[in-house]
Amino acid sequence: MVDSPLVRPDGRVVAVVVAFNRRDLLQDALDALATQTRPLDAILVVDNASTDDSAQVARNHPAAPVVVTLERNTGGAGGFAAGLAHAVASLGADGVWLMDDDTIPTPTALAELLAAWATHPAPVDAAGSRVVWTDGRDHPMNTPRSRPGASRAALAAARRAGVVPVRSTSFVSMLVSADAVRTHGLPVADYFIWNDDFEYSCRLLRDGTGLHVPASVVEHRTKTFGATDADPGDRFYFEVRNKIWMFTRSRALGGGERLLYGASTLRRWARTVARSQARGVLLRAGGRGLRDGVLRRPRPTSEVLAGLSLASDVVVLDRSVR
Template identity: 60%
Template sequence: MPQISRVVAVVVAFNRRELLMEALTALSTQSRALDAIVVVDNASDDGSGDAVRANFPDIDLVTLDRNTGGAGGFAAGMAHALKVHDPTWLWLMDDDTIPTASAAAELLSAVEAQPGVSIAGSRVIWTDGRDHPMNTPREKPFVSQAERAAAVQAGTLAVRSSSFVSMFVSASAVRQAGLPVADYFIWNDDFEFSTRVLRDSLGIFVPASVVVHKTKLLGSTDLDPGERFFFEVRNKVWLMRYSRGLKAWEKAMYGASSIRRWIRTIRRSQQRPVLWSGLRRGLSEGSRTRPKSNESYFADLTVVADAVAQVEAARDRA
């Protein structure tokens, strides 16, 4: 059968050279061959970029002059892939995500079986085979009976959001909804992006597509975050104030859930003063500022600035 859909993987890398090599080996040996692989090197200083050039010369390597975080890395990589590779589907993942051999094929089969799906996520396990609590899917709140039935019939689950650990997203949906907000840097960037894409379209979890998330520890996002807690708080405030992804009742629901999680995280923390500081700074900055536009954020990175501007301009016209 001819491969009609073009599937392009986008991997964001930062100082995890050995894991990146493992991830790229897994991507290069998928049972459904990928049409291109884009690696965004977020100014790594461990030789990640050199390793890609030496071991995977056919991979499209985009090297950034500064670390733009996961949010910026995915925004840059997606924009570049849309401009250069003409994808039908973008497969987004971190450099510590190791896909099993059939992961791409299962995602593609699932989205082609359910018309209208814009995002599909993989089942994420840890190194010992247990489901990773950091990436546990939840059924879409108040999902309609028809949507639930269609998902069940296809062996999937209807969801409202998805994770950049392994996210399959329609290129046409990205052109319409826009890129992730790069200024988030880390945390909540995938939630904001996926809920924005899925506000008026369908998202699914595909348990037959399996990837291994090789984090150092097995734990959820409640695991003691340290200084990074600032980004969780600031970005969630930004999301509630400015994102078009959530409807008013959803913001109330997810906002209440976030507050409960913040309290639980601080209570369990071994470094409470750090988290209290992050909470105060996050609330203050989230309330006083708004995220930069992607065009402004990438203005100094000429390697991707034009591609980002093109995607965002197309979104504005949509």
């Protein structure tokens, strides 16, 4: 077995929960983290300038999480970037377990991720859980992408470990090696929402090892069951802009992958518009996203988060290149 920071018995795992105006769900998420069969070494709640009492709920929780409130809402992308940076640079994490405040892990979710990590013969950069909705169905919003072209040896090793090799995974329960963060940097905070986990996990796993661990289960308590292409309204702007940024500005994908995922994205956009009850809204939002995706490029994460809490940790780990 390959020695890895998360395999060692003394490996330190920090959960990072990004919270925004969902205090009841945050309470449930923290309750679930407090009852993990493999106890966490620390829990960090990054409050994205909530206007409810999410930060106070976290501070009052018996799990005693570290709570940091950002001075403005930086979206999921900024929250995860700041949280990852603080967990690795200041909290001494060997592994960082990422999730939103509507992610409710089952009691063995972390233990199963770590067991798969320890069993796999190659060093692992990231591992993700099986994500279900409130009724137990697999959630279509958080489907990992299997690794195309995986060798027979890699597939056999994965089967023995009870996992699936993947090319990308979701921030709804994603365990990341601190070494991978030091090498590849942080999520692109300028994405704000959507595709930040797709870009980041693809960047980590372009030459690294990623696992989908079906035995590790978390519940994603979204309001409705469905993927992000279910009539997203004005948020379609972020889908279009960020995908263009990823395909043209990121080192996460190779040339063939850009064509493969680009074609898939165009088909998905066409389905989204065709099914929409507000096509004009989507077309206008998509048009703005197309314009900004082509004419602009994402700013370095340290620039986006400058002046906020945890900014000094972000500077340490930011690998953004203009």
